[in-house]
Amino acid sequence: MTEVLDAGPFFHGTKAELRVGELLAAGFRSNYRPEIVMNHIYFTALRDGAGLAAELAAGDGEPRVYLVEPTGDFENDPNVTDQKFPGNPTRSYRSAxxxxxxxxxxxxxxxxxxxxxxxxxxxxxxxxDEHGEIIN
Incomplete structure (x- = not known):
């Protein structure tokens, strides 16, 4: 049994125009390091955190925030949690x-x-910064 990290609700911010029922998946270029293809899809339990991600996302589209549900296991996002900050203050997660x-x-x-x-x-x-690597 997987430990429940957060009960949500969960949000994802992007500039992509999507419809209810569609799936967001890993395998696309990072918004923050376009040379990296991401192995995970990222999301947060903070609505405004997803909004910030949407506004910073690559592309010319309108920033959008979606209420999402994970379809499988997920973990704390190591890019903003224990390896860089104690705990998970941004309530950020990732899933394969x-x-x-x-x-x-x-x-x-x-x-x-x-x-x-x-x-x-x-x-x-x-x-x-040479230490600013994305943990993928």
Whole structure:
């Protein structure tokens, strides 16, 4: 039996336009390191965290947040948990199994242009740092 890490609900942020019932799966390029094809699909239990991910995602589409349900086991996202921060304060997870889109979420907090630029600057600094590797 797998330990339940979080009861959710869970959210995924992206610029992809998807429909309820569709599956999100691993195997696509990272939004933060496009040279890396991801082995996992990432999600969070924080609606606004998914919104931030959507706004920072690669591409020109409109940022979107989806309510999702994991179809298999999942684990704490090691990119933001114990290996870099104690515990899991962002309630971020990853799975090798797909996530099913349950609903479109419209009530998430948008970032100001200044706040988004600050996040982009932090991500650029991580990319430039030899220790800023994505754990895939």
């Amino acid at each position: 199994d797909p996530l099913r889109i349950v609903a479109v979420v419209d009530d998430w907090t948008r970032q100001s242009p200044e706040a988004l630029q600050g996040w982009r600057d932090r991500l650029a600094a991580i990319r430039d």
